[in-house]
Each structure stands twice: as structure tokens, then as C-alpha cells.
Amino acid sequence: MTRPAADEAILTISGLDSYYGELQVLRQADLSVARAQVVALFGPNGHGKSTLLKAISGINPPRKGSVRFDGVDITGLASDKLVEMGLAYIPEARNIFTEMTVLENLRLGAYNRRARPRVNDNLELVFSLFPRLDERKDQMAATLSGGESRMLAVGRGLMSDAKLLLIDEPSIGLSPLMKKTVFGAINRIKKTTDISIMVVEQEVDYALAVADRIFLLKKGEVVMERGAGEIDKSEIEKAYF
Known part of the structure; x- marks a missing residue:
């Protein structure tokens, strides 16, 4: 498989401010995700x-x-439109x-038009x-453990034929x-x-093991950007406080 150039960004965020009601949570956030890479x-x-x-x-x-996602300004677009574009x-x-059932949940992830022709290929990927x-x-999905439920959620994201996965706390509440x-x-x-x-993650060791780059967010601002191999767990934990 020919992999895209590592420095080609699939996602670029510039000067982002976000609020819940009148409470400002993000302040001028800037970061990017390169194609075929993992950012923690x-x-x-x-x-x-x-x-x-x-x-x-x-x-x-x-x-x-x-x-900007895959070269297109997506600021404010509806979630269903973004799924169609390949963002899960x-x-x-x-x-x-x-x-x-588990299979029904997975097939539901392929509801968008772009994903339908690749249902079988993506199902094979998920099961592998x-x-x-x-x-x-x-x-029935109700019978799954917490860990199996997280697998199913990630699998359903893959079934959408995603180009970019945004995964929030994949390890929370799971056994080692x-x-x-x-x-x-x-x-x-x-x-x-x-x-x-x-991927957003509190378990620093797990995330560092798979990430290419890391960003540290504090009080809604990006205060650190580093290659994952250029930093260790103690530096991140120190920066938390």
C-alpha cells in the first residue's frame, strides 16, 4: 500500500473558540492531523x-x-454531512x-452513500x-461487556468508510x-x-505507544505540540499541573 506523505494534513484547526452557552471552553485552538497518522x-x-x-x-x-477537513472548510457543517465526507x-x-445484534450495529454504521459499496470490505477489516x-x-449488543462495546463503537466508525476517526476516551472504564x-x-x-x-485519552502510556504526535490542551488552549517520540510520560503529567 502506498501511504500518503506524512506532512499532508487531513485536518487543520485554526483559531477555534467554542462555548457551552456563555461559558468559553476553547480559546484560539490551533492544531493539525497529518494523513495516515495518529494524534493524541x-x-x-x-x-x-x-x-x-x-x-x-x-x-x-x-x-x-x-x-478544514480533506481540503474543504467544514466549519459549522452538520454531523451527518461530515460522516458522508469521511469524518467519524x-x-x-x-x-x-x-x-x-452486533452485526446489525455494524451494518448501521455503513448507512451513508459513500460507505454502502464497501460494506463487505469494511466488515472484513472490523472483524480482523x-x-x-x-x-x-x-x-444482542446489550450482552456485550464494556470493552466489547468500545470495540463495537470503533468498528461502527470504521464501517462508515472513515478517512478520519475522532475517538474520545477509548479506554475509560476498561480492564487493563x-x-x-x-x-x-x-x-x-x-x-x-x-x-x-x-484520540483523546487519559492513559498516557497507551496513547504514547500509538501516537505520531501529541497535543496538550490546558484551559482550552493548546500549550504543547510535540512528536510522540520526543516526549515521555513524566513531561506530560507534569504539564497537567
Whole structure:
């Protein structure tokens, strides 16, 4: 597979301000994600990481600044339009349809027109990354463990034929084994596909192991940008405080 140039950005965020009501959460945020790379976003709880993902994905549009995705200004576009363009947001919450089977949940992820012709290819990719989902494809999603539910959420994002995955706290509430499984899959996505990933994560070790670049967000501002190999866990944790 020919991989895109690492310095070609699929996502560029410039001067982003975002609010909840009258409370400003993001302040002049600037960052970018290169094609086929993984960016990890760190920072204390409540300092704007999830807000940034929601601003990018159209759930809580920014009041100021711009978001460019795959060469197009997408600032303020609706979420369903962004999914059609290849941007998939995977929230922290257990966002699955419990009354459907695992396979039905996955197929639902391919509802957009661009993804429909690639349903079988993307299903094969998901099952190769998460064999457990293949084993449980006929089970109701309500029967899945927390870790399996996270696998399903990521898998459904892949079924949309995404070019960029925005993943919020993939390891939250999981056992060490499930954390390793989920981040192992993220690493395989990185190594075997051209999909770009932005991941918000508190487990610094796991995220550093798969990331190409890291950004640190504090009080709604990007206060650090570094290559993942240029920084260690202690520097990040120190910057938190």
C-alpha cells in the first residue's frame, strides 16, 4: 500500500473558540492531523478535549475560527454531512443500539452513500481488528461487556468508510486487558490503513505507544505540540499541573 506523505494534513484547526452557552471552553485552538497518522490529545479533565472533538464533528459548532477537513472548510457543517465526507466521531459514552445484534450495529454504521459499496470490505477489516466481534456478531449488543462495546463503537466508525476517526476516551472504564486490546486495534489501523486518528485519552502510556504526535490542551488552549517520540510520560503529567 502506498501511504500518503506524512506532512499532508487531513485536518487543520485554526483559531477555534467554542462555548457551552456563555461559558468559553476553547480559546484560539490551533492544531493539525497529518494523513495516515495518529494524534493524541492530552490534558486535565474539563479543559476542552471532548469539546474540541464535538466542535470538529459538528455537534457543538465553534463560534470563531475554522476547521478544514480533506481540503474543504467544514466549519459549522452538520454531523451527518461530515460522516458522508469521511469524518467519524466516536464518543466516550456507550453509544450502541442495545436492542440490535452486533452485526446489525455494524451494518448501521455503513448507512451513508459513500460507505454502502464497501460494506463487505469494511466488515472484513472490523472483524480482523476485533475477532471478538466476529465471534459475537449474532448476539444482542446489550450482552456485550464494556470493552466489547468500545470495540463495537470503533468498528461502527470504521464501517462508515472513515478517512478520519475522532475517538474520545477509548479506554475509560476498561480492564487493563481490554485497554491493551483496544489500543492494539488502533495501532493496527495505523499500520495497515490510510485512516487518520485523533484520540483523546487519559492513559498516557497507551496513547504514547500509538501516537505520531501529541497535543496538550490546558484551559482550552493548546500549550504543547510535540512528536510522540520526543516526549515521555513524566513531561506530560507534569504539564497537567
